[in-house]
Amino acid sequence: MTIFAPLSLSALAPLAQAVQSGPTPSGATLESLTATEWNPPRTPLGWSLLLGVGAALLAWTVWLYVRDTRRLPRILRAGLLALRIGVLVCLAVVALDPRERTQTTAVRPSRVAVLIDTSQSMQLPADPAGADAEETRAEAVARTLADSSLIQELRRRHQVQLFRFDSDAELIAELPQGEALDAAVPDVSAPLRGGEAAAALGRLEPDGRETRLGEAVADALRQVRGPTLAGAVILSDGGQNAGAGADAAVGRAARDGVPLYPVGVGGTERPADVRVTDLSAPTDVRFAPERERQDPFEVRAFLAAEGLAGQTATVALTRAPAESDPATTPGETLETRTLALPADGESAEVTFEREPTEAGRFRYTVTITPPPATREARADDNARSAVVRARSRPTSVLLIAGGPNRDYRFLQTALARQATAEVDVLLQSIDPAELPGVTQDGDVLLAEFPKNFPLRPPGEARPESSPDRYDVVLALDADWSRIPAEGVDNLTRWVDRQRGGFVFAAGDVYTPQLTDEALYGPVRNLLPVRLAARSLVEASDESTRPWQPELTDAAAASGVLDLDPERPGDVSAWAAFEGFYRAFPTRGAKDLASVLMLHGDPRTTGDGATVLIADQRYGGGRVYYLGTSEFWRLRSQGPELFERFWTNLIRAAAEGRATEGDEPALFLIDRPETPVGEPVRIAVGLRDARGEPVEAGTVTVTVEGPDGFPAPGSPLTLRPVPGRPGRFEAPFTPPRAGRFTLTLDGDDVGMAADVTATITARLPELELATVRQDVPTLTALAEGGTGRYLSLAEAAETLPGLIESRERTVTVEESVRALWDVRWMLFLIVGLFGFEWLVRKLSRLA
Missing domain, CATH: 3.40.50.880 (Class I glutamine amidotransferase (GATase) domain)
Structure with a gap:
């Protein structure tokens, strides 16, 4: 049976001599507490024995000294008794084992992982039927993070770990508990404050080509696993289109005991939509100025619609110079038609027959205009273009x-x-x-x-x-x-x-x-x-x-x-x-x-x-x-x-x-229209006056992005293709949607003018198929554990109160020093015994 045991540190808090604290690099807070503790009995029996033995020993000592010193003067008798009682007191102190205990503890904060969907589907409207149909899903998330108190409220009780995810998950910022957002992560806090455009969010730009929702969430949980992880907040439209399903995330969360809180982004009703799914036109046609009638060619468009079967839409064919900017030069309208829109899942075909009217390169665009008062999920798929070159030479x-x-x-x-x-x-x-x-x-x-x-x-x-x-x-x-x-x-x-x-x-x-x-x-x-x-x-x-x-x-x-x-x-x-x-x-x-x-x-x-x-x-x-x-x-x-x-x-x-053609230099592009993020092979063919291939070291091509500034990776260095004399190639990956202009300096290839070509990058249909929020998938994430599905509108007010703190205090270092085990205590006891012995000798006592 244990009779003596140390007192707890918390019980002796009033005896604390010093408290020091400070943050550690990992986010935990260190606290150092020093206190004095004794080792008294823990049970009534122990106290009874201690007091009984002590009282008996004291009584025996007093009786013994009263008997032995009765012939001595009173003051000497009291002095000898005091010396012996002093020795007993010192021994009692040693028996109570006084110690000084110093503990260093770490307060590990509760953590919340916030995962933000950065796939390209987040570029779709947040709510096509809402008042602000122009706001994208990514912009809605940015606005919520910047303008609401969601992040601030979460940081009152938790450390926030910010992830971006599409095909995988990446930790991009850690926001310490309670610290000012500006001071914590200046490179991320600035775009979070703005909330006007997702493109300003830097690493949160929605450019992922696919969404592996289940795998990405499971990967994020693996990166931040631990007993202090209180929950994972997932801001997404739920557009799972690749990899393992939601079960992968639910299984990981269940093993780690982490609740999932999916926050749905995007409209929940399938919006109406019209689109041009494909466009076919010849790349080259002949133009003979001396002929009244030219050889006709066809521009063939394939159209589809959702939720508008039987309604009437307008289809227009326009023409503009190929080098012009579609945003500023829509072109001349050549022909307009009306047609009844097909049922969901079906397509309609419209064929325009045209004759070239002049030589040159022209951009033919087919645009479909939805019925009046139609709010579309996206409008960037309402038109498609093809470049046709009318050649005047026979x-x-x-x-x-x-x-x-x-x-x-x-x-x-x-x-x-x-x-x-x-x-x-x-x-x-x-x-x-x-x-x-x-x-x-x-x-x-x-x-x-x-x-x-x-x-x-x-x-x-x-x-x-x-x-x-x-x-x-x-x-x-x-x-x-x-x-x-x-x-x-x-x-x-x-x-x-x-x-x-x-x-x-x-x-x-x-x-x-x-x-x-x-x-x-x-x-x-x-x-x-x-x-x-x-x-x-x-x-x-x-x-x-x-x-x-x-x-x-x-x-x-x-x-x-x-x-x-x-x-x-x-x-x-x-x-x-x-x-x-x-x-x-x-x-x-x-x-x-x-x-x-x-x-x-x-x-x-x-x-x-x-x-x-x-x-x-x-x-x-x-x-x-x-x-x-x-x-x-x-x-x-x-x-x-x-x-x-x-x-x-x-x-x-x-x-x-x-x-x-007969030009000494010509662009040869395998896909003038390509999905965003897909590499395109850029090739240039160089020939001499006889049409024979030209040998050269490298060829330099500049690439201008849709915004008029050099695109990432520009200029491109095209290198010779083995086995293909006069051909130079290099890959180029469009980083975003839009029209990219390639330019080869004419002086470099002996031409009076620069040689140009264009590439149009479109968002892949894999991501853009997610036109509405996938509520069942997001709900499955929440119901797989102890979490809850929330809409983006209710997240700021409700979410912080749902996530309980998992803050933990752990001892990282402890030291104990016995206060009685010092030299002066030994000298004191020996001194008391020695002085008592000397006095007794001088007093002729045994």
Whole structure:
């Protein structure tokens, strides 16, 4: 049984001699308390024994000294008794064990984690149906943190640890308990005071591309776990769109015993919305100033709506210079239409057909205006733009034919009538010596394949605006034995490096020579099909009847087989076509080729079916294969069908060269429109006067952001691409939504003017799909523990009172010093005994 034990420090607080306190770097407050404590009995029995023994010892001592000193004088008797009682008192003090105890304690403050959603969905309106529909969710959070007493009230009882989260969680500030906000974190407190725009919040800017709500909350709890964590406040719209669900956060909170208090941001009702989901337009079109009517092109928009089915909206097409700022130059309205909005989940298509009116680069924008009095969740998706370049220079075509077959005669005549094409003709059946006396439609009649291909031979009748390089080569059953190997190499490099368009039409006269495996390998490599062996070609019998062609699924999407200008993408006109008699036999298409048409002869079906039309990418250019020389038979349905087919084919083949152009420098951007945060490959192609790639160390490009200032990472340093001479690339990641302008200094590349291009960054649909607050997800967070779901409006008033303090006081250091265990106490006891002994000796006592 314990009889003696130390007194508690708190019980002896009045004996404290000194109190010192001060904050530690971790936020805990240190307190140092020094007090004197004794070791008396703890039980009545102990006190009884102590007092009884003490009284008996004292009585015995008094009786003994009274007996032994009765013959001594009174004063001497009292002195000896006092000396002995003094010794007893000293021993009693030693028995009571007086000690000085010094304790250093740390008061660890209660902590609250405040997690702020910084995903891009926080850029959506806080309440589209409210009075201030322009305020974003991030701005509403900033206003609450700055203008309300939420943070201040929480800091009265807790230390506040501030997190940002989207795909992960990051601790960005710690606000000590009770300390002034300005002094605690000057870099964060300033934007918290403003509350006018989320962009001013620095590291709280809503730019996250996805929301991993469950994982981020669990990660934050892991970072700040501990017994003093009183709760976690989550300010979010609940837009969980990636990673583990809310269960991850609930499970972590349950293990740590931490209540979760989700604060919902954003409207709870799904607002009405209209949007342009996609826009399709050609990148390049031809403009011939001398023509009254231009070749039309289409701008096709796809529209969607929510909550407005059957109501009427207005769709407008506008045009503005491509280099202009959409914010300040909306452009000229070309056409306006009204349409009934589709039901939720469905889409509507609107097609505008336009003709170019002048040369240049123009931005065509389709804008949808919702019905009157409609409050939308977001308005930035109501318009989409595409840049179309109208080129005034005609397409330069090199027409090569082994002989004057019917396809050649009809095609050469049709091209000669087109103002949008300049045609040079190489008819290989003409003797070069007789060439001066030959009359032939075409700009230039050639005697041989151009020696400096792809440069066009000089022609006296050509205007200065004529292109100096070929855009398309049409080879109609050409005699490849009369084209030198150097010319074939130039043709291959032109398709690969300069994005040339090559159309190969097979025939019965000269194409069989290409089946010789020992010869013409470079030509066969260009083709998207594998030609049959010579034995199969010679064994194939002439058909006695036409076979209707079979169109594949890729036919309509290609645009080449559209024969009805009133119905783009409609290839049904081929159903009325009688068909082709003969087709050059093939062993199928190559792996990366796209087959558009097959011969209908049932003897050639299956894996080795004879291909009539196929195409493939070859480097930067495109190659088309025509498996017959009987396309002239289309004229039986009308001459315009034959001309339209070849016009479509030449336009498609020339698309690469139209984009490449003849300039010595050109931007090549894989995605002119990209989601925010997605890297875009910025490429620049450099060529010399002959069109050959230019070797250089690096190329510098400046990037201007939507605000007119240099974008982060500008200037870009583009480096050479291995294996791609004259091409320089570097990645660029748009940090926010808007239009970014790329500029290449013209002086650096030998051009009179700077070379520019634009990139439009849009917010990803993954985040923008969260148009309303996900209350069920946020409620699940709260109900998984002991927390509570709150709206943003009630958070400032209610939340601080819900979170109980978990402040803890712990002893970090303790020292004890025995007060009796000192030298002078020993000297005192020995001195008292010694003086008593001396007096007794002098008094002749035993």
